[in-house]
Amino acid sequence: MPLSWLPLIADYSRFGKAAGRVFAGTAAGFFCGNVWLMSLGVAYTLAFAPSGEMNALLLALAGAGLGIPLLLILLDESENAFADIHSAAVSSGTLVALKVEHLALGLGALCTLIALFAPLAEYQNFLLMIGSVFAPLFGVVLVDHFVLRQRRAAVATAALRWDALAAWACGAVTYHLLAQLAPDVGATLPSLLLAGVLQLAFGWSRRARLVPAAA
Numbered sequence: 001m002p003l004s005w006l007p008l009i010a011d012y013s014r015f016g017k018a019a020g021r022v023f024a025g026t027a028a029g030f031f032c033g034n035v036w037l038m039s040l041g042v043a044y045t046l047a048f049a050p051s052g053e054m055n056a057l058l059l060a061l062a063g064a065g066l067g068i069p070l071l072l073i074l075l076d077e078s079e080n081a082f083a084d085i086h087s088a089a090v091s092s093g094t095l096v097a098l099k100v101e102h103l104a105l106g107l108g109a110l111c112t113l114i115a116l117f118a119p120l121a122e123y124q125n126f127l128l129m130i131g132s133v134f135a136p137l138f139g140v141v142l143v144d145h146f147v148l149r150q151r152r153a154a155v156a157t158a159a160l161r162w163d164a165l166a167a168w169a170c171g172a173v174t175y176h177l178l179a180q181l182a183p184d185v186g187a188t189l190p191s192l193l194l195a196g197v198l199q200l201a202f203g204w205s206r207r208a209r210l211v212p213a214a215a
Contacts, residue, residue, distance in 0.1 A: 002034050003188055004130045006138055008087045085111060128179050128187075135188045136171020139195035140164050148203040163202035171195030 009026055016022035089103035096103065118126075144164065145151060175191035 001127070002030065003134055003138070003192075004127075005030075005083075006134060007091075008083050011087050011090050081111070128176070131188060132172045132175040132179075132191070135175055135191045136168050136195035139171055139192040139197075140168050140199045143196040143199045144203065147200060148207075163206055164199060167195045167198035167202055170198055 009030075013022045013026055085104050085108045086100075088107050089100045092098075092103050092107070093100050171191040171194050174194050175187040178185055178187035178190055
């Protein structure tokens with residue numbers, strides 16, 4: 001779940017003045033928040049697990065304090081939705097010559113329509129799909145930025161990076177295979193590492209081909 005929020009971090013941290021402080025503040029805040037919230041989730045789950053009632057936790061939250069805890073969760077999720085829409089608008093703005101606020105309104109309307117008709121029972125599969133996209137994607141991005149390009153700006157080009165797309169696709173397939181066949185192993189880190197290793201190998205191979213051509 002935390003990995004699915006990685007694309008949003010740069011939308012706000014890019015305004016920071018010092019990379020070291022931005023990284024430390026983001027990492028510390030993200031870590032503390034996730035440890036706190038997930039610890040509460042584990043504690044609530046363990047407390048209600050002996051009852052044998054699958055919906056006991058949701059029923060308790062809905063009934064406690066006139067439903068205020070559940071209302072707070074819904075309010076929190078609306079803030080998450082805003083962050084998602086803003087991030088999508090910022091990313092889409094690199095391809096479409098429209099203002100971010102206009103893109104956000106259009107994407108918000110589209111996502112609202114999708115949410116009205118999307119089956120809630122498929123939410124877990126939706127989360128797995130998000131994980132399969134972002135986990136290997138960041139393996140590719142991190143290796144390309146920090147190892148291959150060593151934090152130098154990329155040269156603008158209209159050509160697709162087929163090697164990066166292949167590494168990304170292999171990582172996504174690995175994610176789904178592990179999620180279905182070996183869920184106890186976990187899919188996030190293995191797919192991220194595999195995509196990163198493939199991107200490194202493809203990048204070195206691509207560089208080796210380009211050097212003789214340039215010579």
